Amino acid sequence: MRRMTINATSLKAEKEDTQNDHIVVRMEHLTKTFGDNHVLRDINLVMNKGENLVVLGKSGTGKSVLIKSIVGLVEIDEGNLFILGQNISQLNENELIEIRKKIGFLFQSAALYDSMTVRENLEFPLRRQVHKIAKEEMNSLVKEALLNVGLANTIDLWPSELSGGMRKRLGLARTLILKPEIILYDEPTTGLDPITSKEISHLILDVQKKYNTSSIIITHDIGCTKLIANRIIVLKDGICAAEGSYSDMENSSDKWIRSFFE
Amino acid sequence: MENTISEQPSEEHLQAETIPESFSEPISDTAFNKFFLEVASLTSFTWRFFKEVVKPPYEINELMKQSFLIGYKSLPLIGITGFIIGLVLTIQSRPTLAKFGAESWLPAMVAVSIIREIGPVITALIFAGKVGSGIGAELASMNVTEQIDAMQVSCTNPFKYLVVTRVLSATIMLPILIILSDAIGLLGSFVGVNLKGNVSSYLFFSQIFQSLSFGDLVPAFIKTIFFGFAIGLIGSYKGYNSYKGTEGVGKAANSAVVFASLMVFIIDMVAVQITSLFQN
Numbered sequence A: 001m002r003r004m005t006i007n008a009t010s011l012k013a014e015k016e017d018t019q020n021d022h023i024v025v026r027m028e029h030l031t032k033t034f035g036d037n038h039v040l041r042d043i044n045l046v047m048n049k050g051e052n053l054v055v056l057g058k059s060g061t062g063k064s065v066l067i068k069s070i071v072g073l074v075e076i077d078e079g080n081l082f083i084l085g086q087n088i089s090q091l092n093e094n095e096l097i098e099i100r101k102k103i104g105f106l107f108q109s110a111a112l113y114d115s116m117t118v119r120e121n122l123e124f125p126l127r128r129q130v131h132k133i134a135k136e137e138m139n140s141l142v143k144e145a146l147l148n149v150g151l152a153n154t155i156d157l158w159p160s161e162l163s164g165g166m167r168k169r170l171g172l173a174r175t176l177i178l179k180p181e182i183i184l185y186d187e188p189t190t191g192l193d194p195i196t197s198k199e200i201s202h203l204i205l206d207v208q209k210k211y212n213t214s215s216i217i218i219t220h221d222i223g224c225t226k227l228i229a230n231r232i233i234v235l236k237d238g239i240c241a242a243e244g245s246y247s248d249m250e251n252s253s254d255k256w257i258r259s260f261f262e
Numbered sequence B: 001m002e003n004t005i006s007e008q009p010s011e012e013h014l015q016a017e018t019i020p021e022s023f024s025e026p027i028s029d030t031a032f033n034k035f036f037l038e039v040a041s042l043t044s045f046t047w048r049f050f051k052e053v054v055k056p057p058y059e060i061n062e063l064m065k066q067s068f069l070i071g072y073k074s075l076p077l078i079g080i081t082g083f084i085i086g087l088v089l090t091i092q093s094r095p096t097l098a099k100f101g102a103e104s105w106l107p108a109m110v111a112v113s114i115i116r117e118i119g120p121v122i123t124a125l126i127f128a129g130k131v132g133s134g135i136g137a138e139l140a141s142m143n144v145t146e147q148i149d150a151m152q153v154s155c156t157n158p159f160k161y162l163v164v165t166r167v168l169s170a171t172i173m174l175p176i177l178i179i180l181s182d183a184i185g186l187l188g189s190f191v192g193v194n195l196k197g198n199v200s201s202y203l204f205f206s207q208i209f210q211s212l213s214f215g216d217l218v219p220a221f222i223k224t225i226f227f228g229f230a231i232g233l234i235g236s237y238k239g240y241n242s243y244k245g246t247e248g249v250g251k252a253a254n255s256a257v258v259f260a261s262l263m264v265f266i267i268d269m270v271a272v273q274i275t276s277l278f279q280n
């Protein structure tokens, strides 16, 4: 009898777990205002496990602000933000750090550390986020990360010696080196030639397949979107104006949405 | 299936836009209020420094690196200026002292002025120009290019990693640099004394050490710690809170120097008052 009740409760908990397990990020009525600039008005979105969610929208609509709010770089005004099932506003500093360790973030500007070489840039997240890592392991991770983005022979250069596209790719390598569960890409292919751009799109796909990562990708690159998107969200006037698959969007009844895909 | 949620912002939002924001705006306008806002924000920055400096983890590696960079990079400049000050002060003072027949007091007088006042203040001003502006520009450009945000995303407390280490380095290194600068200044003075006349190094330095008292050295040393702290703190404050734009970098560097130099004089004045209080 007693055994049965235990089983029943644990079963219930398990069921709840699996119900929410596929949701990695959930935003409910999120708002963000800078002065009198209402950037995010009412954002509701869900990001599922293992999914590539592409966010489209005109410049200045708050796409970057949206993903920055997930890592806490932008503090949200109102609404709820759940990451991996936990309400961010109810966590203390250490719990937040634990969650953030699972999130990778590619900055629109790459945000490389100027005072560090390429190698040190890649080692930084390893040193800071992994406790006790062997020198050899770190070396091989750095080499692998550089190889992935085609920058193998830049290891001892300084960021200032790299081209714009190379900086972007290095930023990507630094984001991916820890193989985070959730990856937020802010315009990963902007400023790259079509060939490299395609390579990066494939890299994003590979990472998703290999490690079952969940990603939000902000992009203006429709080729990249077509290749990697499982689902697309269009941001307009601070809300999610439309949502669907690539073909849904391409054939949308709304001319404005269709215009993204022309 | 496409799911068009809404294409226009809802009415509620349009209404929100037309409501006047808040009453705080006209207040922040005047220069007077700007000054107090600045003081308040610097105070909270300082408070945050003291909170973070005691809280583990400690960024020892970065502290060592910054101390090395700050000390090593400023050493040549501070050495040269120290030497010149000692030399020039000696040459300039000689005729005046000679007029009173007090030429033999030359080493003692120069030593007291260098160690008590000129060495610390001039070195601190040079330090503010070199290190204070350097910290301001570095942190401001890191701020503009989102490097500070990137650190935060890498689970690093940027305040601890960047600000605390730099403020501590400046606080530790400036007193050391000032001691070196004083020593080199006395060497310059020795050269200056020997340009006209012949004084043995033994006589020169024994006269200096006889003329210096504990009361000269200790207050002079203590105030250098405050100089270093103020310069590091102001440089970091200006850089860390800079405007996000390339123009912000220049502004941060510039106002760091101006503000830090002013602070050096203010601290010096306070230090003199306190010292004279104890000496009388």
Ligand SMILES: Nc1ncnc2c1ncn2[C@@H]1O[C@H](COP(=O)(O)OP(=O)(O)OP(=O)(O)O)[C@@H](O)[C@H]1O
Binding pocket: A034, A037, A039, A057, A058, A059, A060, A061, A062, A063, A064, A065, A066, A108
């Ligand atoms: N820290 C900030 N302070 C004030 N306003 C900000 C801040 N960050 C963003 N904004 C404002 O929020 C709005 C959205 O910015 P955001 O960077 O998210 O745009 P975006 O959609 O990423 O555009 P883009 O495609 O050009 O990158 C802009 O109007 C910008 O001025």
Ligand SMILES: [Mg+2]
Binding pocket: A063, A064, A065, A108, A186
């Ligand atoms: Mg953006």
